[in-house]
Each structure stands twice: as C-alpha cells, then as structure tokens.
Amino acid sequence: MNSTPTSTPTSTPTSIAIIGAGPGGLTCARVLQLHGVDVTVYDADASATARDQGGTLDMQPDTGQHALRAAELWDEFVSLARPEGEQMRLVARDGGIVFDGAPPEEGRGNPEIDRGQLREILFNSLAPRSIRWGHKLERAEPIGAGRHRLHFAHGDTAEADLVIGADGAWSRVRRLLSDAVPVYTGVTFVETGLEDADVRHPELARLTGDGTMMALDDNLGIVAQRNSAGRIRVYAGMRVPEDWYARTGVDLADTAAVRAALLARFADWSPALLRYLTDTDSGYVNRPLYALPVPHTWEHTPGVTLLGDAAHLMSPFSGMGANLAMRDGADLARALVDQHGVDEAVTAYEKILLPRSVEAAEGAAEGIAGAFAPDSAEQARAHMTSHH
Numbered sequence: 001m002n003s004t005p006t007s008t009p010t011s012t013p014t015s016i017a018i019i020g021a022g023p024g025g026l027t028c029a030r031v032l033q034l035h036g037v038d039v040t041v042y043d044a045d046a047s048a049t050a051r052d053q054g055g056t057l058d059m060q061p062d063t064g065q066h067a068l069r070a071a072e073l074w075d076e077f078v079s080l081a082r083p084e085g086e087q088m089r090l091v092a093r094d095g096g097i098v099f100d101g102a103p104p105e106e107g108r109g110n111p112e113i114d115r116g117q118l119r120e121i122l123f124n125s126l127a128p129r130s131i132r133w134g135h136k137l138e139r140a141e142p143i144g145a146g147r148h149r150l151h152f153a154h155g156d157t158a159e160a161d162l163v164i165g166a167d168g169a170w171s172r173v174r175r176l177l178s179d180a181v182p183v184y185t186g187v188t189f190v191e192t193g194l195e196d197a198d199v200r201h202p203e204l205a206r207l208t209g210d211g212t213m214m215a216l217d218d219n220l221g222i223v224a225q226r227n228s229a230g231r232i233r234v235y236a237g238m239r240v241p242e243d244w245y246a247r248t249g250v251d252l253a254d255t256a257a258v259r260a261a262l263l264a265r266f267a268d269w270s271p272a273l274l275r276y277l278t279d280t281d282s283g284y285v286n287r288p289l290y291a292l293p294v295p296h297t298w299e300h301t302p303g304v305t306l307l308g309d310a311a312h313l314m315s316p317f318s319g320m321g322a323n324l325a326m327r328d329g330a331d332l333a334r335a336l337v338d339q340h341g342v343d344e345a346v347t348a349y350e351k352i353l354l355p356r357s358v359e360a361a362e363g364a365a366e367g368i369a370g371a372f373a374p375d376s377a378e379q380a381r382a383h384m385t386s387h388h
C-alpha cells in the first residue's frame with residue numbers, strides 16, 4: 001500500500017489553500033497529495049495536539065470508510081479502530097437497562113475511533129510542512145480572476161487560486177458565499193469524563209458497556225461513551241435556553257456550582273446514573289449545540305468552496321458530521337484531480353455535496369428533537385427496537 005504522498009509534478013499549476021485541519025480538510029489534503037497536487041493547510045490551533053479533540057466517531061461505510069480508502073489509510077484506521085465501541089445501550093432514568101444492542105459481527109458495522117487518533121493518522125500522512133499551525137484566518141478577500149488573499153490573525157497573508165473552507169461551524173470562509181449563521185438547537189451538552197474507568201469506576205464502566213450508554217427522558221439525557229485507553233466521555237444533555245447558566249446564576253468555571261446545577265435538574269434520576277455526573281475526573285465543559293439552516297446553499301463563486309461543518313453544520317444526532325466532512329474532502333480532491341479545470345471541478349463537487357448533506361441534516365434535526373422531548377424515553381425505546 002502506498003501511504004506516502006507522491007511528489008510527481010502535477011499538471012494543475014493551481015495554488016490550493018485549505019482552511020482547517022479537521023477530519024474534512026485533512027482528508028482533502030491527503031487525497032490531493034496522493035495524486036501529486038500541491039496544497040497548504042492552515043489551522044488556527046497552535047499544534048496538532050494543542051486542543052482536546054473530543055470523543056469517538058464511528059466511521060460509516062459510504063462516507064468515512066469510503067474516504068479512508070480513498071486516502072489509502074484504511075489499514076492505519078483498522079489498527080486503531082474499536083469495532084465493539086459501536087455497541088449501543090438504552091437505560092431508563094431509574095437505571096434499568098431497557099435495550100442492549102448486539103455487538104456487530106466481526107468485520108461489519110461502523111467501527112469507532114477516537115477523534116484525536118483519526119486526526120493523527122491523517123496528519124501523519126501529509127507531506128512535511130504542508131500544514132501551517134497557528135494560522136487563524138480572519139478574512140479572505142477576493143482579488144480578481146477567482147483568486148483570494150488570506151489575512152491571518154497574526155498579520156501574515158497568503159494568496160490562493162482556490163480557497164477551501166474546511167474551518168468548521170464558525171467558518172470565516174463561509175462569509176464569502178453566504179450570510180447563513182449557525183442557530184442554537186435548543187439543546188446543550190455539558191461534557192465531563194471518567195479516566196481509567198474499569199479500575200477507578202467499575203460500576204459506571206459496567207453500566208456503560210463497550211460502546212455508548214444513553215438515558216433519555218423528559219428533555220434531559222445522560223450519554224456515556226467509551227473512548228480508547230479506559231476513558232469514558234460523559235455528556236449531560238438538557239433542553240435549556242442557550243444562557244441557562246446565566247439565568248440560574250451558575251458560574252461555568254465553578255465546578256461545584258455546575259455540579260449542583262446538574263444535580264438539581266436531574267434530581268429524580270437514579271443515583272446510579274447520577275454518579276456519571278458526580279464521580280467525574282475532569283471539570284465540566286458547556287457545549288451548546290448549533291446547526292446551520294437546512295438546506296444551506298450558495299451560488300457557485302469561482303475560487304472558493306466549503307466542505308464539512310462549514311457547509312452543513314448539523315447536531316450530533318445525525319452521527320454523520322465527521323463522516324460527511326471526510327467524504328466531502330475526498331470527493332472534492334478527486335474532482336480536482338479528475339477534471340481539467342478548477343472551476344469545473346468545484347462545480348461538479350458542489351452538485352453532489354449539497355443534496356447529500358440535506359438528508360443527513362434533516363435526520364439530525366429530527367433526531368435531536370426526538371431525543372430531547374417530554375416523551376423521549378418512549379421515542380428512544382421505539383427507535384432502538386426498530387433499528388436493531
């Protein structure tokens with residue numbers, strides 16, 4: 001397997017700038033480099049490991065898995081993937097197990113991988129010096145003939161024939177194409193975590209199982225998700241106003257105050273489930289969930305396009321965001337390699353990108369509405385039993 005980018009000269013003398021080294025931008029860069037196309041990736045983070053990359057992702061056949069194969073990184077993925085992590089358990093607010101999904105058959109299903117590990121596989125596959133960390137894009141300015149000048153926060157500038165906005169939910173590149181802004185979904189996740197869970201928190205580890213444990217009821221939810229190295233990531237989900245903490249006078253930096261506020265909201269939930277919130281080994285991070293309006297479209301504009309969350313941010317209830325971002329990245333790269341002109345390639349890519357994401361985004365909107373509703377326990381039970 002060829003896992004090293006070729007350095008064959010390309011017939012595409014185009015300067016391509018990808019803004020954002022998330023799963024989408026990195027996949028796009030990798031597939032371009034595999035085909036000898038030069039590309040520079042700019043990311044706001046100071047380094048690959050500067051920020052906790054978040055929980056685990058399941059890679060799905062038509063999207064994430066397809067992209068990993070296009071990137072010739074399938075073997076690297078398989079060596080780190082956790083097929084058992086796909087297991088899904090539904091628990092009632094009284095702590096009783098309502099539904100336990102069977103583990104997938106060997107070699108099937110959607111294996112899980114930690115987001116940090118996925119970023120590392122992609123990052124390590126790129127040619128040296130093709131990522132510029134510490135480059136936060138402030139704005140991209142059209143300078144004629146489809147070219148753009150990139151202005152970075154620390155004062156550097158660069159020019160590109162094609163700017164690919166892979167810069168996530170709050171994309172700066174998106175401003176060149178549309179006025180759309182992410183809208184609060186009505187649901188906030190407060191994230192916390194358990195370290196070395198099998199040893200330090202054996203009862204919670206057992207209740208979690210090998211994959212994801214979900215307890216949903218009456219506009220609230222506790223989700224616990226196995227990560228690698230014995231870590232369990234926990235989300236306390238609540239349908240609340242975006243400024244719920246300010247309204248109730250909670251200082252988000254005050255761990256004890258956040259814990260007390262969560263316990264008050266989940267007051268009549270089983271003590272076994274409440275331990276996910278109290279026995280934490282980390283603080284609490286407030287994560288309001290946002291989505292772009294559906295469908296989010298734009299008029300084709302020479303020299304600039306979007307992929308991943310920048311194009312179609314959706315709630316995590318699609319389970320598809322990173323998968324779609326990677327498929328977008330692989331498809332855009334492939335179009336640039338296969339088509340004669342950049343504009344032709346981007347036009348062809350945009351024709352498939354937008355319809356594909358609409359279905360997932362509609363599913364995500366329905367999913368989050370059902371998961372945080374007064375009757376979400378019944379809805380979740382019906383959903384799980386009909387899908388497994």
Ligand SMILES: Cc1cc2nc3c(=O)[nH]c(=O)nc-3n(C[C@H](O)[C@H](O)[C@H](O)COP(=O)(O)OP(=O)(O)OC[C@H]3O[C@@H](n4cnc5c(N)ncnc54)[C@H](O)[C@@H]3O)c2cc1C
Nearest residue numbers: 020022023024044136137167168308309316320321322323
């Ligand atoms: C709680 C939660 C759980 C999720 N679970 C799943 C799941 O199970 N499966 C799944 O498929 N998806 C899941 N998602 C969605 C997934 O996280 C995103 O869809 C995915 O990360 C999008 O990838 P991306 O490459 O488009 O953008 P991102 O991953 O957001 O990457 C964007 C990159 O751009 C950089 N950047 C941002 N602004 C700038 C700037 N101005 N200049 C330079 N760089 C910039 C950032 O530093 C970042 O590295 C989940 C999301 C959340 C919130």
